[in-house]
Amino acid sequence: MIHAALQAVxxxxxxxxxxxxxxxxxxxxxxxxxxxxxxxPWFTQLRQSDGFRRTLVVVGFLLLWELAARLxxxxxxxxxxxxxxxxxxxxxxxxxxxxxxxxxxAILLKAYVGGAFLALxxxxxxxxxxxxxxxxxxxxxxxxxxxxxxxxxxxxxxxxLGQGSLIFVLVHSVVWPMALNTFAGFxxxxxxxxxxxxxxGLTGLPFVLQILVxxxxxxxxxxxxxxxxxxxxxxxxxxxxxxxxxxxGGLGWYIFQNRNELLTDRVFAGLVMVIAIGLLVEGxxxxxxxxxxxxxxxxxx
Numbered sequence: 232m233i234h235a236a237l238q239a240v241x242x243x244x245x246x247x248x249x250x251x252x253x254x255x256x257x258x259x260x261x262x263x264x265x266x267x268x269x270x271x272p273w274f275t276q277l278r279q280s281d282g283f284r285r286t287l288v289v290v291g292f293l294l295l296w297e298l299a300a301r302l303x304x305x306x307x308x309x310x311x312x313x314x315x316x317x318x319x320x321x322x323x324x325x326x327x328x329x330x331x332x333x334x335x336x337a338i339l340l341k342a343y344v345g346g347a348f349l350a351l352x353x354x355x356x357x358x359x360x361x362x363x364x365x366x367x368x369x370x371x372x373x374x375x376x377x378x379x380x381x382x383x384x385x386x387x388x389x390x391x392l393g394q395g396s397l398i399f400v401l402v403h404s405v406v407w408p409m410a411l412n413t414f415a416g417f418x419x420x421x422x423x424x425x426x427x428x429x430x431x432g433l434t435g436l437p438f439v440l441q442i443l444v445x446x447x448x449x450x451x452x453x454x455x456x457x458x459x460x461x462x463x464x465x466x467x468x469x470x471x472x473x474x475x476x477x478x479x480g481g482l483g484w485y486i487f488q489n490r491n492e493l494l495t496d497r498v499f500a501g502l503v504m505v506i507a508i509g510l511l512v513e514g515x516x517x518x519x520x521x522x523x524x525x526x527x528x529x530x531x532x
Contacts, residue, residue, distance in 0.1 A: 247257045275348050310496040312473070319500040328485065328504060335481030342398045345457060346405025350526045353406070354413040367414060371407055379404035379465045381475060400469055404461040409454040416450025417443045456517050460509070467505055 278284075293312050300311040310318075322328030344500055353370070357364030379400050386396035428442035464518065470483025479489070486501040524530075 239526060266528045299443035307493060307495055310499055313502060314496045315499040316494040319503055320462055322497065322500055325488060331480065331482050332487040334505060335466055338397050339396055339462055341400065342401030343405055343459065343462055346402040350406045350413060353410050354417065355436060357414055357440060359442060367410060375407040380468050383469055397466065397469055401462045401466055404465040405458040408457040408461060412450050412454025412457065413447065416447025420446040449530055452517065452521060452525065459512060463509060
């Protein structure tokens, strides 16, 4: 009897099997066509649209501009929005403003590509070797605080009166912000991704292009936008100081020349063109790249 009790104690407990519940199917009501086509009210859609909200900001700025111009009542100092629009339209129809814009953008594109390439080379060396990291840190500490327009006199001595001087100044304004942002993005790449690349045998430039660049793309795009903004405003300032390049002046020269002739409405028309190009590049190029890459990959909100 004691033996039977010990066997009962040592016996494993019986498994508790829960009861099987019957399956149930619920039939959903049919969806009507009008329910599928139902959308938010139009005013709600407009309120949630980024383009609409930014348009309101631009409209508010134009209203303040028009109000200030009418209160001041001096076309020589501050033309109205209508006068500026007429001058802008006249410059576009005659082709003068478009030619000036084309000259400036051609110079900017050459310098931007050169600066981006140089920034990528410096950053690749910085993440690959300790000597490259020291070179990048020292050069950025020395040259990044130096205003690009301050190098224009030296550029004129070295390259003469031509596009070379402007390109040299613009490359200086592009390379350092792009290199700093790219290197910061590379430094923020998780160690797991780095280990994955090393496990696949990637080293040197293939490691940078296949592992670091995709992971650091948000920071790289930020550096590209900052470099573009620095280069664009440096170009306009250099053309205001330097004037025409090889007998051809860009938007900055257009603004400076009309200022000398006291054509204030055309000066504002040139400024509006500068702003419009900045908005176009930001909204059409950079935002499209972000939407197709980092936003689509879930790397940016």
